[in-house]
Structure formats: C-alpha cells, structure tokens
Amino acid sequence: MDIDLESQFTGALIGSAVGDALGAPVEGYSREKVNSVYGARGDWEMKSGRYTDDTEMMIGVAESLIENRGFNGADMAHKFILNYDVSRGYGPGSKEVLRRIRAGESWEAASEQLFFGEGSYGNGAAMRIAPVGILYFDNAEVLREIAYKSSQITHAHVLGKEGAALQAYSIALAVQGHKEDMLPRLKAFAKEIYNEKLNTVERLLGGDMEEKEIITELGTGVAAFDSVPTAIYAFCRFDTFEDAVAYAISLGGDTDTIGAMTGAICGAFYGEEAIPGRWIEKLEEGEKGRSYIKKLGNELYRIKMHP
Numbered sequence: 001m002d003i004d005l006e007s008q009f010t011g012a013l014i015g016s017a018v019g020d021a022l023g024a025p026v027e028g029y030s031r032e033k034v035n036s037v038y039g040a041r042g043d044w045e046m047k048s049g050r051y052t053d054d055t056e057m058m059i060g061v062a063e064s065l066i067e068n069r070g071f072n073g074a075d076m077a078h079k080f081i082l083n084y085d086v087s088r089g090y091g092p093g094s095k096e097v098l099r100r101i102r103a104g105e106s107w108e109a110a111s112e113q114l115f116f117g118e119g120s121y122g123n124g125a126a127m128r129i130a131p132v133g134i135l136y137f138d139n140a141e142v143l144r145e146i147a148y149k150s151s152q153i154t155h156a157h158v159l160g161k162e163g164a165a166l167q168a169y170s171i172a173l174a175v176q177g178h179k180e181d182m183l184p185r186l187k188a189f190a191k192e193i194y195n196e197k198l199n200t201v202e203r204l205l206g207g208d209m210e211e212k213e214i215i216t217e218l219g220t221g222v223a224a225f226d227s228v229p230t231a232i233y234a235f236c237r238f239d240t241f242e243d244a245v246a247y248a249i250s251l252g253g254d255t256d257t258i259g260a261m262t263g264a265i266c267g268a269f270y271g272e273e274a275i276p277g278r279w280i281e282k283l284e285e286g287e288k289g290r291s292y293i294k295k296l297g298n299e300l301y302r303i304k305m306h307p
C-alpha cells in the first residue's frame, strides 16, 4: 500500500477518537442491545460525536510527547489532570490515581497502591496509547519502554502495561503496512497471557466465526487482556476502517474502548482518508475536538520527520 505517512499519523489519532465516539452511547451494552441501537452493521450513523476518557487521555499523551519531544512522566500526568473532565466517564482506578497525584503523590508511585497493591490491569493505558504507537513505530524496544512508562502513571500491573505495549505495537506495525503478517510479528513481541490470546486470534481468523464465539473466546471486557486482542482481531478480519470498527462495537461490552483501539490500528493502516467522512464530521469540534486532534497528529509527524 502506498499511503502518506502523515495521513497514517492523523488517521491513528482521529480513528481512535471516531471509534471511541461511535462506541460511547452503547458502552456496557450486550451485543443484542447494540444491535437495537445501531441496527445491523452497514451505514451506521454516529449518534452524538462526543468522545470519552479514551480520547481525552490520548490527547494528554500526545500533548505531552509533543511539548517534551519525548516522554516526561511528571508532565504527562499533569496533562491528564489538566484535561480531566469527570463527565467523560473515567475508570475508578484512573480516577483514584489522578486524585492521588493531584494530592501530591509522585506519578511513578501513585498507581502502585491500587487494587490491593497489585496495580490496575484495566485497558485505560492501552486505550490512550496511539500517540506512542505512531511516534515510535520504527523502534519496538523504545516503543515498549515508553508504553510501559506512560502506562505506569495509572496502570502498574504488568498486564495493563503489556496490553498497552501490544496495542502500541499493533499501531506501529499498521503504520509500516503489515496486515497479513501482523499476527506472527505480534506473537514474537507479546509477553504474558497475550501470547495465548494471539494464538486464539489466529485460530478464530481461520474460520468464519460467529460473534458469540468471539465474545466468549477473546472477551469484550474492561481488562486489557479482554479487549486489546479483540481489537486486533477486528482489524485483521476486515478490509476497511468502517467494517472493522463497526464490527468491534457490534460485539458489545467495552464498546467505546474496543472501538477506539480498533480505530487507531485501522487509521494507522488505511490513513485518515479511509475514515468515513460522515463520522469525522460528526465528531465533536471545539477547543480539543477533531481539528485539534488532527493537529496533534500533524505535530507528531513533524517531530518524527525532524527529531
């Protein structure tokens, strides 16, 4: 494929926001209930265009990487706090960590105390990782390091961090044009339970599986390991941004987040032009709306080209 790299950068960020906004009105719904809201897949209209915590935090990641020309943990945590709007629907763990950092705890330590000292394995670090995936797309080692560090702000559990690293690497491979051979490359990269999950993705892609089986085997939940592999599956199974993202959301569950993660991978692979215009136009505008998100993608591209 011959797609403009800048369009892949902006596509990853706008694709993530579009998937988030499309999935937001049905977050937590069953597959049947999503169907009753959106109807059968094909020509879905976006309902409201308002994005959620997934995009608000992704904006913070991008702003911080741009301003610091790389990772700065204290600044990224500060950006999360500056952007924080509780009405966007944050996970309980992330809310608590941001409260602790606001109260003076360090960005590295605050997340360690959560969930009885285990740290969070929620998908909140993976859902916001697109800027890391595009900026470090050509260096897997640095990508994993920055994915882990940016996750640490809210998600100290290794499965939360590794889920974010896997999502970032999927985006990186998409930028490089890898689709047919994405899974073997991801398997060589993945650690922990994610390797098993990727074997399941591979097996399920081998047949024309029903949605019910995908939900049971891969999951649609709020844990990183029940949602990142599902987004990878949706990207691998379909050939357009629209089909993959609508499919991911049609499964129900954590629809805004699985929609955002699928949208980020698809946007990175197909480029911004492949995202349905009617969805982009409906995505909220305003101070940090669609134009601003596109600008963040342009800036990250400029930094990549002129480090």
Ligand code: F2R
Pocket: 027, 052, 053, 054, 087, 088, 089, 090, 091, 092, 093, 094, 115, 118, 119, 120, 121, 122, 123, 124, 125, 127, 157, 222, 223, 254, 256, 257
């Ligand atoms: N929070 C929501 N949606 C519900 C509210 C939406 C509603 N429309 C509203 O406006 O109020 N969505 C967002 O949260 C998810 C990301 O969550 P994050 O940031 O990972 O949070 P958290 O709390 O750290 O983890 C999520 C849950 O996972 C379980 N969990 C995590 N680690 C655990 C551990 N070590 N042991 C046991 N359980 C663990 C917990 O149930 C956590 O609460 C996204 O969907 C985003 O869209």
Ligand code: MG
Pocket: 052, 053, 054, 088, 089, 256, 257
């Ligand atoms: Mg959300």
Ligand code: MG
Pocket: 027, 254, 255, 256, 257, 258
């Ligand atoms: Mg969600």
